[in-house]
Amino acid sequence: MNIDYTKEELEFQQGVRAWFKENLPADLKRKNQIGETLSKEDMVSWQKTLNSAGYLVVSWPKEHGGPDWTATQRYIFDSERAAAGAPIGLSMGIIMLGPVLMAFGTEEQKERYLPRIKDCEDWWCQGYSEPGAGSDLASLKTQAVLDGDEYVINGTKIWTTYAHHANHCFCLVRTDNDCKIQAGISFILIDMTAPGIEIRPIVSIDGEHHLNQVFFDNVRVPKENLVGQEGQGWTIAKYLLTHERTTIAGVADSKLNLLNLKETARTQIANGAPLIEDPQLRLKIAAEEIKLIALEYTNFRTLADTAAGRAPGPESSLLKVKGTETQQALSELAVEMAGYYAYLWKADETAGPAEFLHATEKYNFLRAATIYGGSTEVQKNVVAKMLLGLR
Ligand SMILES: Cc1cc2nc3c(=O)[nH]c(=O)nc-3n(C[C@H](O)[C@H](O)[C@H](O)COP(=O)(O)OP(=O)(O)OC[C@H]3O[C@@H](n4cnc5c(N)ncnc54)[C@H](O)[C@@H]3O)c2cc1C
Structure with missing residues (x-):
């Protein structure tokens, strides 16, 4: 799906795309793509690389070292980041605590902690x-x-x-x-x-x-x-949770994941034919793709809200529910496509194609996605109350 970007936005997109191509370490990309757990060193070193280009605290205002991008630029950046196969920045300091300190912190707290978050000195x-x-x-x-x-x-x-x-x-x-x-x-x-x-x-x-x-x-x-x-x-915690939930939806990363699954379905052979020739599998992939497109439209709605200066409301709960359900569904598809390789509880590089190396681990871990950041049931309560006026 495409939106009509302005000429400046298209130039921005090209710049970001070229930067990721040049600066994303191949090994980090590989680990991120196959779902290998990143070490602390992997994460910190990548954050520092992002920061050196001004690409780390992208949601922060200029006065605290952010680029002051529009909501559309932030969307483009995140889409390009995911499409390049790069991991997302550490969210705890940048996406959660940073905005809280900017809104509720004393001048001393802002001066002491914000630069240290930006420069990856604190975790x-x-x-x-x-x-x-x-x-x-x-x-x-x-x-x-x-x-x-x-x-x-x-x-x-x-x-x-x-x-x-x-x-x-x-x-x-x-x-x-x-x-x-x-x-x-x-x-x-x-x-x-x-x-x-x-x-x-x-x-x-x-x-x-x-x-x-x-x-x-x-x-x-x-x-x-x-x-x-x-x-x-309590007021601060609620403020912070809205930011957390919008991030957890991970729409851009699911898009890349789906793309990779389609590629794997074309290249991996089962019973003498590429997996994609199985009509049942094709139907399942198509169903997830349609849901993902719908999800992206919801993402655009929250983007439009942010661009108009409105804080994300119950839509962030909807995004969290559907975004995490999609992540789980895609991980289920990967396990189904892996077939008997999925019986390997832990990754074993000597057994099976790299695409399936961490499929089972990822599937298992993602059971937690509908729990962390507020469970699906609780998000549905939020939506019922705030969006539908039910009590
Ligand atoms: C991988 C992972 C990472 C996490 N990271 C962090 C972290 O870094 N920091 C942190 O503070 N927390 C973290 N959490 C905790 C997470 O926020 C909680 O697990 C979550 O809020 C659910 O709480 P609970 O586990 O106590 O389950 P409970 O609240 O006991 O819920 C149990 C079940 O009851 C349902 N339920 C509960 N209340 C209602 C209701 N009112 N209506 C309908 N159904 C309901 C829930 O949906 C769930 O299915 C993490 C959790 C996981 C799994």
Whole structure:
């Protein structure tokens, strides 16, 4: 599908396309295309390359080192990034915390943290979920008690993605137990090297270590690390989640994924014929392509909203639901096409074509996509309430 870009936008597109062609390392492209887990070094080094060209904090305003692009330029950039086979930038600092600090942070917090996010000096993780608080996030129990100039933090966070790579965590904590539960939550920045923090790995269904449980035992955090006012955490958390959900939909990456699947279907042979000659498979691929086109139109609608200065609303929940369902469906197709190679639980380079190397791991991990960033059921509740006026 094409939109009518202006002459300047087309030139911009050509420039971005040429840059990715020249600067994306072949090995990183290969790993990203076949779904291999990227190491911390892979990710940081790629972020630094993007940053050196001014291509990292692309959603940030100029005053904080962003390029001040229009929503259309950002869309073009992300489409070209995905089409080139390049991984997406680390979202925790750039897409989540950055906008929060710009909207709610003090001048000192902006000056201290924003340049470090931009220059990849800090790796942020998100401390929201707890063993008893996921969808029902407002019931979180991790406690922060003010003691002089410091908060003393006790409790635990779970499913914390890449906490083992991170040196900082933006965290939701309870600062008041005697009010409506949402009003007792605050948003605080924690140094992950502070005494009293323990990180325990959780190995997920793909056999990889992305996730962790983090324990806080009398961790002391300076008072000035509070973002916004005490009790403003819930407002900040909701602001941040809208940004997170729009990103998770991953439409541009699914488009490339579909393209690759079609190519694989043309080139891989099963029972003496290319896979694409199986009419059932063709139908399934076509069905996913149609859904993806519809999804892209929804993406354009949120793009138009952003361009008109309106914040993404319940559409970001719709995008999250359908975008992640599409990611799962494409991973199912890959497993189906891999046939008996999909029986390999972990990738084995000596067995089967490279296209199918990580198909099973990816399929397994993507079961989580309809859970993280707010589960599908919860997104449907948001849509029912905000878009359809149902309660
Ligand atoms: C891979 C992965 C990475 C993650 N990364 C992070 C991270 O970095 N930081 C972080 O803070 N969290 C992270 N999470 C946690 C994630 O946000 C939570 O898993 C999610 O919010 C769901 O919470 P829960 O797991 O406690 O499930 P629960 O809330 O216990 O839900 C269980 C089931 O009940 C359903 N349900 C719950 N409430 C309702 C309702 N009101 N109506 C209808 N159905 C409902 C849910 O849809 C789900 O199917 C991650 C999770 C995963 C899987």
